[in-house]
Amino acid sequence: MDLSQDEIPAVKDLTIDNITENVHLINSRCPDPRLKYIMERLVSHVHDFARETRLSTSEWMTGLNFLKAVGQISSDVRQETILLSDIIGLSLLVDSIDHPKPPASTEGTVLGPFHTHEAQPEPNGGSISHDPDGEPCLVLCTAKDTSGKPIEKVKIDIWETDSKGFYDVQYPDREGPDGRAVMESDSDGIFWFKAIVPVPYPIPHDGPVGKLLKLLKRHPYRPSHMHFMFEKPGYDHLITALYLRDDPYETSDAVFGVKETLVVALGTVDAEQAEKYGVKEGGKLMTYDFVLVSDDEARKLRxxxxxxxxxxxxxxxxxxxxxxxxxxx
Amino acid sequence: MDLSQDEIPAVKDLTIDNITENVHLINSRCPDPRLKYIMERLVSHVHDFARETRLSTSEWMTGLNFLKAVGQISSDVRQETILLSDIIGLSLLVDSIDHPKPPASTEGTVLGPFHTHEAQPEPNGGSISHDPDGEPCLVLCTAKDTSGKPIEKVKIDIWETDSKGFYDVQYPDREGPDGRAVMESDSDGIFWFKAIVPVPYPIPHDGPVGKLLKLLKRHPYRPSHMHFMFEKPGYDHLITALYLRDDPYETSDAVFGVKETLVVALGTVDAEQAEKYGVKEGGKLMTYDFVLVSDDEARKLRxxxxxxxxxxxxxxxxxxxxxxxxxxx
Known part of the structure; x- marks a missing residue:
């Protein structure tokens, strides 16, 4: 870093009206054009926000203390920063920008704060949930490309809560991962597994984000859903979820994730399926055909x-x- | 909190183009009109920022991890959130909005992250710094109103670094406050004390804010200055500082605080002053007449x-x- 003064633009006597251009000026020496542009838009919006609200010193301090609390409650298993982004609609927005979907493909939705990297691999037919109180649910899916061709060897991360609405990581005394698995589609693009029927649950609301929701008179609930994340070289990363039809929170998801194309009505396992998949006849059945977009197609659209x-x-x-x-x- | 569905506006199928209005809609039940307005502007600006930069998922995650790190390094004695606000010019902006100054009054500037509430009271003539390596500096000041009338019993918080450029709280093994004091103006509006000549210093740059400055090719230095904060019922809270003329960082303060009216040239203690104030002749002298704005005047202007x-x-x-x-x- 060269600190010689003659290289640095002079800034002094800054006011409400000239501070923004001067912060841009001093940031203009940033060698990375993308970071420079991001900072320029960020500073402009933060300053306009303060000018348009006439933000008071006391409100500013409340805001900084809020951000501090969001950082401090965060840990490896609690992502309060993601929660904050989720409840102001930023997560949904960023996913929509970064992963545009052509009409025939599966829509994406929010990742949420509960994805982990410790899920164990499961072969087709494996059980991803070991909660004895959960209602069994057979899940039959395919992964195909936009032309309808099956895609094999897609890595699929799946995660859901237990029957009480908690993810494994929310139990301080848990022994290992549960309610999650990593699967792989077979040569017909098929992947299937045994899970439990998802239930609605509140996002963690005992921290600063929960306090904010309360002040806004918003409930912290997410409708019943199961998360899916698809990865395969050559295909755009797909982060999505399936939601259950007629959930009480279908139209008021605290994190704005529900899309009509991702809402499914559960079916019933028939006799043939029961025998083929080794589950009880009459049990719950969830089916979905996921359609992945190629990297090229996604990049072009983006x-x-x-x-x-x-x-x-x-x-x-x-x-x-x-x-x-x-x-x- | 009433969770009955019919009261909550329905939001579903959110896209890049409709997410903002829908977040506003679900926040519209907030009973506090000020918080509702602040959230509306905040959400609009955060969303516009993402849309105008086409923020990628990876950049979003980098940003969230940055905010998390800012929160996590913060403590009672390290205010990284204030530092962040300082280096993007937000602190200076908010102070300018909240504490407008009519022409004849003393300008405000950034509070910075090193004000504490543990400074000890000192009578006129007291020493606020006990650093044996500091260059002694006699400080003679007055506090007056905009009509030139002295104001007595103003509470004045003063803080500065030691000769190495560190505040007391930056020493983990410190025994108590130093380089800071709380004084009171006398019936002539006068307050005076013995300090040391301020030195330039870097803001703490071993954390996430320091990393950001480095990426932006900005230095972390603040020009030499001494902080002053004035409080008296009936007068607008004045947070300000005096800067030394010809400091190498006078026009590139990392936190945008320097204003020409707050820059002072140090004088020299003459024989009469030396005797009157009990200091050495020929030593450094700093003088300033602070002008406070009444609450009414400030409120009207604001x-x-x-x-x-x-x-x-x-x-x-x-x-x-x-x-x-x-x-x-």
Missing amino acids: EENAMKAMEGLGRRMKLYNGLPVPDVD | EENAMKAMEGLGRRMKLYNGLPVPDVD
């Missing part, structure tokens, strides 16, 4: 959408590693 | 400025506890 959005900003932009930055050449 | 800024937003606004909210009646 870049088209980006350049279209940039037109509205009224400045010359270009893509840098696929993401917009000002075109200053 | 509210005028607020309503003027609101005109630019193109919506009908009113003041609620002195702060703007939409006028929905």
Whole structure:
């Protein structure tokens, strides 16, 4: 870092009206054009927010203390920062921007704060939940591309709560992962497993995010759902979930995740299925055909959408590693 | 909290284009009009930031991890959230909004992260620094109102670093407060004390804020200064600082605090002063006449400025506890 003064733009006597351009000025030496653009938009929006609300010193301090509390309650198994992003709709928005879906493909939704990297591999037919109080649910799925061709060897991360609405990591005395598994689709794109019927549950609301929801008179509930995450080289990362039809929170998900195309009505296991899959006849059945988008297709759509959005900003932009930055050449 | 579904606006199938209005909708039941307005502007700006940058999932996660680290390094004696606000110019902006100054009064500046509530009272003539390596500096000040009348019994919080550029709280093994004191102006508005000549110093840059500054190619230095905070019922809270003329960082303060009216050239203690104040002739001398604004004057100016800024937003606004909210009646 060169600290010689003649290289640094002079900033002094800053006011409500000139502070923003001067922060941009001193940040303008950032060598990474993407970080520079992100900081420019961030600083502009943070400053406009303060100017438009006439933010008081006491409100500012309340906000900083809130952010501090969000960081401090976070741990390896509690992601309060993600929760905060979830309840203001930012997570859904970022996923929609980064993973655009052509019409025929499966929509994405929020990752949520409970994905872990410790789920164990399960072969087709395995059980992902060992909660004796859960209502058994046979899950039969396929993974295909947008032309309808099965995709084999997709890595599929699946996670759900137990029958009480808690993820494994929410139990301080748990012995290991449960309610989660990593599967792989077979040569017909099929993956299937035994799970339990998802239940609605509140997001953790004993921390700062829960306090904020209460002040906003919002409930902390998520409708019943099961998470799925798909990864395979050549395909766009798909983070999604299936929601149960007619859940009491279907239209008021605390984290804005529900999409009509991801809502499923549970079926019933018939005699043939019961024998084929080794489960009880009459039990619950969830089926879904997931459609993955190729990396190329997703990138093309993402870049088209980006350049279209940039037109509205009224400045010359270009893509840098696929993401917009000002075109200053 | 009433969870009956018919009261809650339905939100589902949210997209890049409709998420913002729907988050506003579900937040619209907030009973506090000020919090509702703050959340509305916050959500709009956060969403616009993501849309204008086409924020990627990986950048989003980097940002959340950064905020988490900012919270986690914070403690009673380390205010990383304030530092973050400082280096993006938000602190200076909020102080300017909340404490407007009529022309004849002393300008405010950033509080910074090192004010504490444990400074000891010192009578006029007391020593606020006990660092044997510091260069002694006699400080002679007055506190007056905008009509030039002395104000007595103003509580004045003063704090500065030691000669190495560290505040007392930055020493884990310190025995008690040093480099800080709380004084009171006498019936002539005078307060005076013995201090040391301030030195430039870097803000703490071994944490996430320091990392960000480095990525932005910014240095972490603040020019030499001494902090002052004035409190007296009937007068607007004044948070300010005096900066030394010709400091190498005068025009590139990492936290944007320097204002020309707050820059002072140190003088020299003459024979008469040496005898009167019990210090060495030829030593350093700092003098300043602070001018405080009355609560009424500050409030009037703050509210005028607020309503003027609101005109630019193109919506009908009113003041609620002195702060703007939409006028929905």
